[in-house]
Amino acid sequence: MIAYIGRRFLWIIPVLFTVSIITFFLMHAVPGGPWDRDKRLPQATQDRLNAKYGLDQPIYIQYLTWAGKFIQGDLGPSYRYTDRTVNEIVADGFWTTVQLGIMAFILSVLVGIPLGIFAALGHNRGPDYVSTSVSIIGIATPSFVLSILLIVFFAVQLGWFPTGGWKGPQYWVLPTIALAGFPIAVIARYTRASMLEVTRKDYIRTAHSKGIRDQAVVSRHMIRNALIPVVTILGPTLAFLVTGSFIIERIFGIPGIGQFYITSISTRDYSLLMAMTMLYAFAVAFLNVVVDVLYAYIDPRIRYS
Amino acid sequence: MATNTTVVGTRVAKPKTAAGPWREAAGRLFKNKLAIVGLVIVILFLFCGIFGPFLAPWPYQVQDLPAVFANGNRPLPPLSPNHILGTDQLGRDLLSRLLDGARISVTVAFVVQAVIILIGVPVGAVAGWFGGRTDNALMRLTDVIYAFPDLLFIILLSVAFRETAFGQALDGLFLVFVAIGLVGWVTVARLTRGQMLSLKETEFVEAAKAIGVSDRKIVTRHMLPNGMGPIIVAVTLGIPVAILAEATLAFIGIGVQPPRASWGSLIAEGQKFIRSEPHLVLFPAIFIALALIGFTFLGDGLRDALDPKLKGKQ
Amino acid sequence: MVSADEDISAADAPTIVELSADDVLRARTEAVANAGLGRKAEHLLEVRDLSTHFFTPDGVVQAVDDVTFDLGYGETLGLVGESGCGKSVTALSIARLVPDPPGRIVSGSILFDGIDVLKLSTDDMRKLRGKEIGFIFQDPLTSLNPTLTIGYQIGEAIKEHMGLSSKAAQERITELLAKVGIPRPKDRLNDYPFQFSGGMRQRVMIAIALSCDPKLLLADEPTTALDVTIQAQILELIQRLSSEFGTAVLMITHDLGIAAGMCDRVNVMYAGRIVETGTVDTLFENPRMPYAWGLLDSLPRIDDVRGDRLRTIEGMPPLLIAPPKACRFAPRCDYARDVCVSSEPELTQREEPQHLARCWATEPGGWIG
Numbered sequence: 001m002i003a004y005i006g007r008r009f010l011w012i013i014p015v016l017f018t019v020s021i022i023t024f025f026l027m028h029a030v031p032g033g034p035w036d037r038d039k040r041l042p043q044a045t046q047d048r049l050n051a052k053y054g055l056d057q058p059i060y061i062q063y064l065t066w067a068g069k070f071i072q073g074d075l076g077p078s079y080r081y082t083d084r085t086v087n088e089i090v091a092d093g094f095w096t097t098v099q100l101g102i103m104a105f106i107l108s109v110l111v112g113i114p115l116g117i118f119a120a121l122g123h124n125r126g127p128d129y130v131s132t133s134v135s136i137i138g139i140a141t142p143s144f145v146l147s148i149l150l151i152v153f154f155a156v157q158l159g160w161f162p163t164g165g166w167k168g169p170q171y172w173v174l175p176t177i178a179l180a181g182f183p184i185a186v187i188a189r190y191t192r193a194s195m196l197e198v199t200r201k202d203y204i205r206t207a208h209s210k211g212i213r214d215q216a217v218v219s220r221h222m223i224r225n226a227l228i229p230v231v232t233i234l235g236p237t238l239a240f241l242v243t244g245s246f247i248i249e250r251i252f253g254i255p256g257i258g259q260f261y262i263t264s265i266s267t268r269d270y271s272l273l274m275a276m277t278m279l280y281a282f283a284v285a286f287l288n289v290v291v292d293v294l295y296a297y298i299d300p301r302i303r304y305s
Numbered sequence: 306m307a308t309n310t311t312v313v314g315t316r317v318a319k320p321k322t323a324a325g326p327w328r329e330a331a332g333r334l335f336k337n338k339l340a341i342v343g344l345v346i347v348i349l350f351l352f353c354g355i356f357g358p359f360l361a362p363w364p365y366q367v368q369d370l371p372a373v374f375a376n377g378n379r380p381l382p383p384l385s386p387n388h389i390l391g392t393d394q395l396g397r398d399l400l401s402r403l404l405d406g407a408r409i410s411v412t413v414a415f416v417v418q419a420v421i422i423l424i425g426v427p428v429g430a431v432a433g434w435f436g437g438r439t440d441n442a443l444m445r446l447t448d449v450i451y452a453f454p455d456l457l458f459i460i461l462l463s464v465a466f467r468e469t470a471f472g473q474a475l476d477g478l479f480l481v482f483v484a485i486g487l488v489g490w491v492t493v494a495r496l497t498r499g500q501m502l503s504l505k506e507t508e509f510v511e512a513a514k515a516i517g518v519s520d521r522k523i524v525t526r527h528m529l530p531n532g533m534g535p536i537i538v539a540v541t542l543g544i545p546v547a548i549l550a551e552a553t554l555a556f557i558g559i560g561v562q563p564p565r566a567s568w569g570s571l572i573a574e575g576q577k578f579i580r581s582e583p584h585l586v587l588f589p590a591i592f593i594a595l596a597l598i599g600f601t602f603l604g605d606g607l608r609d610a611l612d613p614k615l616k617g618k619q
Numbered sequence: 620m621v622s623a624d625e626d627i628s629a630a631d632a633p634t635i636v637e638l639s640a641d642d643v644l645r646a647r648t649e650a651v652a653n654a655g656l657g658r659k660a661e662h663l664l665e666v667r668d669l670s671t672h673f674f675t676p677d678g679v680v681q682a683v684d685d686v687t688f689d690l691g692y693g694e695t696l697g698l699v700g701e702s703g704c705g706k707s708v709t710a711l712s713i714a715r716l717v718p719d720p721p722g723r724i725v726s727g728s729i730l731f732d733g734i735d736v737l738k739l740s741t742d743d744m745r746k747l748r749g750k751e752i753g754f755i756f757q758d759p760l761t762s763l764n765p766t767l768t769i770g771y772q773i774g775e776a777i778k779e780h781m782g783l784s785s786k787a788a789q790e791r792i793t794e795l796l797a798k799v800g801i802p803r804p805k806d807r808l809n810d811y812p813f814q815f816s817g818g819m820r821q822r823v824m825i826a827i828a829l830s831c832d833p834k835l836l837l838a839d840e841p842t843t844a845l846d847v848t849i850q851a852q853i854l855e856l857i858q859r860l861s862s863e864f865g866t867a868v869l870m871i872t873h874d875l876g877i878a879a880g881m882c883d884r885v886n887v888m889y890a891g892r893i894v895e896t897g898t899v900d901t902l903f904e905n906p907r908m909p910y911a912w913g914l915l916d917s918l919p920r921i922d923d924v925r926g927d928r929l930r931t932i933e934g935m936p937p938l939l940i941a942p943p944k945a946c947r948f949a950p951r952c953d954y955a956r957d958v959c960v961s962s963e964p965e966l967t968q969r970e971e972p973q974h975l976a977r978c979w980a981t982e983p984g985g986w987i988g
Binding site for chain 1: 716828830
């Protein structure tokens, strides 16, 4: 088991390595460069800057230079914000983004799973309709639409929450809900389907035949078994939260690192772009492994084999 | 024992003729109310996307500026003369633009899934069929693709090639489709591989092999038809993902270029008017919602219909 | 006191008499009663006119139709028939485990130890299940929860119904595991079902079913999913434990051999009805219903000629939606006559005591002697 976990985590390294290579070369294949501003800089200045930052070297040298620095934790200088290093830029916004993601994740799980369970238990009756409706709304409403609607209604119209920024707990509410909308819907649907499938299983009939109370059958036998497959979609859910947070940050003006996602591409800020890619790729890969390990742990059939 | 003198009736109870598996599945599908709703929405969606622009009252880019000026320089509300759903601030008819958006979404949906199938199915089939090192190598490849943060990769590709001929094709859409497809084929590949692995061991494949049918024929004639079910479901359920991705990208200005009207860009444009003229955001949002719901219900219905174990919904 | 294989010497009884199977049965019932296991009625189970229907989109399936039988205290009764004849549904009905929807017990009464279980509240019925009625299901792989230890699963009914301290419950669980023949029970308490073989899993199921010393054991094809070699062991286990505890057993099976080996009496079911009932000896020596003949005839025999086809009953059982008012076996019966398709025969008394059969042809005055 430990060997399995170790292997999975170690595998992240070559994967990230490959991602970095592809991104690096793709990035440099893009026409234009980091010195493209509204006003064209004279060629001489550009050449001087390129030399200073090593951009006149062959690509593979540039890559190795970058990789060498990266392993040591040096993310390089920002080409756009020339007075700051990428490390500083990332440090500023990193924890904000992480916090938003974690809050959205907790909300998704705390709302989504019970919603799915109650839908299944009240199958084809009240709770099912409520839960299914919520799920439908969650799936049908893109996060950016949900954000706009939440802002218009709760911030502008009702004035309960601010429209943007990140200066205190009240700023956290709307963005978290906006980000969690889709995952809640997906988790609820999945949990419901899983619970319904478990209800049909033979061992539930055995549980009833022992004469134990209904809520014990539900909690000890049904929920536990139904949640195991649900863990498998937590991986993609986390990936969604990680990569989808940038839109929320943009709409709500949240000072995380999401804003640099797109701007680094359009400004050809190479080191910032590489840092963003590696961070996000690492987060997704790491979280996926965590989920897989969790899954292997909670299913005793896998744990003990 | 005395022998009987009359033999009564038929000995054997005549069994009901068993329908083919596809027809049975279709029967289950049509009994599912939500699936029918989804199917209706999908058909409407396809109709709007394919024929819409021909039926639209206005070309999507034409600006009816006089009407806007007459309205105090504000977008026209719904139920205005000549503009049944209103206009935007440049006088462009909203319904017509929504229909153009439908066309874009239809194209996205199908082109993306085509890319996904064209890459994912063969990769998965090969991996599953040959197993061993081929399988390993291909699965490692999918790990790498899967690790790529999707949107970032799509944006990178889109921005990278925006200025090229490739990027300009179809008003920037072709690039987006390919990009979305390139990150999205992994699930279908893994599914196909899984199906291939389980079907490989079945008896009818053994029988075909014993008779000496070639590998390629076994895969295409015997295994694919039987394994198609989950893949069809995955493709159907992948369409809302693609539509959502395109809408999100359009919202931040990537992919479709003005004056074309993806639903996502319509929402981006309509944002600033949301308090005074909410229809500019509401209608595109409704259209997006319907498209997403329609394919999701249909996909769910297909999954229930094609999975015999899920019969007997109570 | 009385046992078929016990040695009775002159010191124990004034005279040694020939004991018939019926006498043994009666005596055992008395022994059970005298052992203080409670005996509030004449029979442990009195099923009267039980009908269980399934309301499906294709129609109402009358899975169990007017079934009537008794089961004595400590008796082993076989419920024999082919797939779909309603035997499992009968057992589920007794324990009120019929899935609702789409199934429902529509009429009849089931008197368990004198109480009509169909009139009990769901909570009272729940208290009866597990404590007084144990169920062994057919497939031990799917019938055990894969994510809970077997020790836990055996202990659930004990903790619910017997109010023992955890230490006492633990001891009882270990004891039960030993009784059903699981080696090193203490070590295996915390193992999961997938860590056991098929036969062992079924033993665990038996332990679960017997955990609270129930009066009635419902065994639904307990050996069908097992290897032939294991089958005998499991059946022997059930037999031994049920006679040790005086548990009545309703043994459901399609295998006549099993019925012959284990049961005191047998009910033969066909298409939702009981078509013949009697003691094992009577049934095997003098069956009075063509279906029973077909069943017995179809058993492969050691003196069969190699290369001959196995004998089967041609045809298939009828669909149970809107069954006709006729003998349900008539379409497949070699001896059927007009009366068989125009009206349904009743279960009528035959020669031997407790022998009833449902057939026009074999009734006194019928066309088969």
